[in-house]
Structures are given as structure tokens and as C-alpha cells.
Amino acid sequence: MTKEKAQARREHLARMRAEQKRKERRTAFLMWGIGGLVIAIVVGAVAFVIIREEMNKSEVEKQAASAEAAMLPKVKNFTYKGSQHIGIKVKYAEVPPVGGEHNPTWQNCGIYDQPINNETAVHSMEHGAVWITYQPDLPEADVAKLRNHASSDYMLLSPYPGLPSKVALSSWNHNLAVDSADSPDIAAFIRKFKQGPDTPERGAACTGGVDQTAAEAVIPETAPSAEPSATAATDLPMASPSPSS
Secondary structure (H helix, E strand, O other): OOHHHHHHHHHHHHHHHHHHHHHHHHHHHHHHHHHHHHHHHHHHHHHHHHHHHHHHHHHHHHHHHHHHHHHHHHOEEOOOOOOOEOOOOOOOOOOOOOOOOEOOOOEOOEEOOOOOOHHHHHHHHHOOOEEEEEOOOOOHHHHHHHHHHOOOOOEEEEEOOOOOOOEEEEEOOEEEEEOOOOOHHHHHHHHHHOOOOOOOOOOOOOOOOEOOOOOOOOOOOOOOOOOOOOOOOOOOOOOOOOOOO
């Protein structure tokens, strides 16, 4: 092989190596570019989701605040403190009651198809429950809507004979009358007053009490005599199971 051919071969190999390196650099650049683009797309998508969720959350919070602002002027407020236990019927000033003396046993939170005792329900409200009551002749479709509201913890739902409005919501020291099971005031009241700031014993149990209705657990009108009868009682018997909700 002549010197010229050898030189030409070396130059050719050098050009091939240089071209190969250029291709490798282009490939690496392309891969880095694609990788960066993918990362940018992923980061952008995550940021979009987070921003959208925050915007949705903010909108929900705005709607809740607006609903609460519209509801609060309609609420009747009272000033009962945590009150003593009493084993007889109590004549409450409000219908339904919102505080005052009450039975030593609380009503298990849940959904009831029959009226429950005021005295045990008031004890539950002392623990932070919201009590939804409704006129006994309220259409079943409306009662079903109320059941949806009462399906969470610290909620009571029961019919209430003689209720002045179609539906009422009560918590310790607060009462709201509404004329429709579709009222947005219902959810707003629950958000505001369940375990609310006026609750004397916030977080105390709303299970492990009594789940009998008013017809099943009759509270005496007056204190029992020194020799009580076999049926007289002041404290209602505790019941382990809670009503289904």
C-alpha cells in the first residue's frame, strides 16, 4: 500500500469517526430533548391538576361560605350552659329543645323512624350532635333526602309530632326551621354547628347510650317515690347496638 493510499485511508477513518461522534451527539441531544419534554409535560400536567384542584377547592369553600352567610341570619340562638342530669320529663321552652336539663343517658346518634325522647336527644347535642327533626307526615322522598344529611357521625334524625315547621335542625344553643328538605340551609347548618363552638362536651360519645324510641323508653313525669315501682326509672338503660344509619 502506497503512502498516499494509507494517508487517504486514515483520513477516511477519521472522517467516519468524526461523523459517528456527531451522530452520537445528535442522538444524545435528541434523547435529552425528548426526556426534558416528557418531564416538562408531566410537571405541567401535575401542576395543572393541582391548580385545578385548588381552584375547585377554593370555589367549594366560597360556595360553603356563601351558603353559611345566607343561613346564619335565620338561626335562633340561645345561651344554655352545660346542664345537670335529671331523670324525669323536662318541659322545654323551645320546640325542639336546644339545651337545658336532660337525661343522664344520651341518645345513640343515628336515624330513627319513630320519635325519640327530648331528654336523651338534648344529651346527645351536649356532646356535639345535630338533631334533624321533621313533621311525621313529611313525604318519604323528602325524608330520604334528610337521611342523606344524617348519614355521618354526630347526627340524629327523627320525626317530631307538633313540629311547627316541616323540618328543623337543632344543636346546643341553636335552632333553624326550614320548609323544604332541599334547602341549602340544612347542609350549611350542619357544617357550622356539628361539634360547634358552643358544644359543652365536644367530642364526647354519641354511641353506647340508648337507642330506644320515646314509645320504648318512657321517661317518668315526676321523680319516683322513695319506694319506686319495678317499672320506674331515672336513667334509661344503656344499649350496645346503635341504630342503622
